[in-house]
Amino acid sequence: MLTIEEIKKQLKDKYQNSIKNFDSPYSTRLFVDIDKSKVRDISNEIIRMGGRYLVSVGYDNIARDKTLGLIHNFSMDRDDIFVSVRTAAPVDNPEFDSITPDIPNAGWSEREYIDLLGMKFKGHPKPKKLILADDWPAGVYPLRKDVPWNLMPPAAEDVAYELDEAPEGCTTIPVGPFHPTLHEPAHFAVFVDGETIKGCDYRGFMVHRGIEKLCQTQLTYNEIPFVAERICGICGSVHAATYAQCVEFAAGLKISRRAEYIRTIMLEIERIHSHLLWLGIAGHLIGFDTVFMQSWRVREAIMWYSEKLTGNRKTYGMIVAGGVRRDITPELADELRSVINTIDKELMVIYKAVAGDTSIHRRTKGVGCITTEEAKLWSLVGPTARARNVDIDSRRDHPYAAYDEMQFDVPVVDSCDVWGTVVVRILETFEAIKIIRQALDKMPAGPIMTEFDENVTPMRHAISAVEAPRGEAVHYLISGEENRPERWRVRAPTYPNLQGVPAMLLNDQFADLPIIIGSIDPCFSCTDRVVKVDVRSGAMSHLSSGDLEKISRAKKTAGR
């Protein structure tokens, strides 16, 4: 077990001259201000101490001291500490050392700030466009404060994203942006040799809604939870809760215990319905529609209950900074108990019926394999990681809300394939039911809202993580003036997981692509939350359907 003092000491011993300041407003948060020349070394040192890379945050600080700020965040899972390494570079030469060569998962974060803030990263292996549209004018960096939130540059016709070259002897098959196996727009260029996948390139971020910029310029602290909830259609409460916790950390606000219990119950209700939804979709993707229909039938009970409790099936609107909006009355608590009892029984029936089914085993076992080491290297999170024997769960590692008083297991399996994610998710649903039962029994009386005066000291930093059904959602907040955040960074769980997908696809069959991509429970819209434009020009020169037909016929006649 490391303590903050030990981390400070170890960093001080090695990098005495590069470290400017330590700040630790809470016993679980450590902010380190460093010189930008040592970013890569200090990041590696924290990884060596047992850190896990979370996300980077870039922000515009030009008005204050003519710099662009960059924050790399790490989680010490065994010690319940978040370490944030803060650095800055002058705006006329915003160059940092890239940490991607050592931490591949940082690749997207860094590419994001190349696009959005005009930073440069020395040694980045793939500094291509990630977020902005292909026809976005060069030199306009939308997250900078001088760019208005509603800027709409004119569209251009003749630009297209340059996808990676297919490896020697491979054919490119485009999947998406609109494709029956993807429920949201994203483009995968899959390189296949025969039926075997040899690589893939991803072009996503087609559903930017500009949420972060919008909230930083237009909304106020207690309006943002409702927008945060709409980052994701499935794990809405998660984002609202993560955001609310960030604001409470920044404001130094302690909410009532009852509100924390209600938040816990909401998050677990969400986990139950999300996992049942995923189980259905996974069944559907492998052509097993019985599972799809039955698990969605079971799920319906919790959706109707949510409607009674919160006023809506989804987008509950329960969580705001300072507490929750509706109370769980004794009658509603009794009803919740009976609803989860029914789900418990019926899910067990489904589990028993599918667990031994050989057709499911054949479609999922040994599919989408990556090793535990690779999963750690790519910083995978959630059930995707736990199916690869990576034992992480923010509920246990960084207890928030009322999870410190809950008794539950974190299911971890070592099968390293898609089957593992199925098992983990079903077991987690049973755990969620267990947690709700405990929370209902232990819930103390008290107020559900604590007065939040919306008067947060500017430039306070706060980070918070919540275990969403898909993995860990991380929010970083810098408080600002005018009753709204200066910078609010959202990292949805799909963000790291999607970066690991090419590794999972490697050497698998093309027919398994839907279930492998589906196994991370991808949520492209959560991932693509940042700026404000759609990718307009999707024109890419790929094989037409006629070409494909010709090739497949040629292969057939050649005896394949």
Added chain:
Amino acid sequence: MWLTSKIKQVLMVLKPGVVTLKYPFEPHPVAKDFRGQPSWDHHKCVGCGGCAAHCPARTIMIRDVCQDLRIMLYDGSRCTYCGRCADVCPENAITMTEQYELATNDKNDITVNMELFMLTCQRCGRCYNMETTNMIDKMGLKGYRYDSLEARAVIPRATEHLDIKMLEETEHYKRPQK
């Protein structure tokens, strides 16, 4: 193994039977506290604009067209039905109804336009509602009648932090003389 799974699956499917609802041919009632289309009670509204200030989707607009008339416009086409307006309304003039079948070709079907007759504040020149049912009158506070010019000078201060002591002071408040 394969066969037992299939038998279990058949039983799993047969036991619940058909669960599909007959909706839309039969009505589907919603829960008691459902957050449907918000509705405004113009008798209760005092035109304070709290709903407009708190709406995350900015669907409620307030505009003073002249000294005595305040227009409140609710544009339902962008509403997210979060119910924040109903929460903050001091007069409980907003209720979230059970209406959810709101698909329409005409945007005006889900737009609410209210014209509120207001009085002009002698001090700041902006309008406020002075019907007999407004919040200030309900509280039965002394010195808040619109014809009491002396007391009106402290309204902006008093309404922010209602303080009994301060109210007592207002009884003897004297307007500053030129």
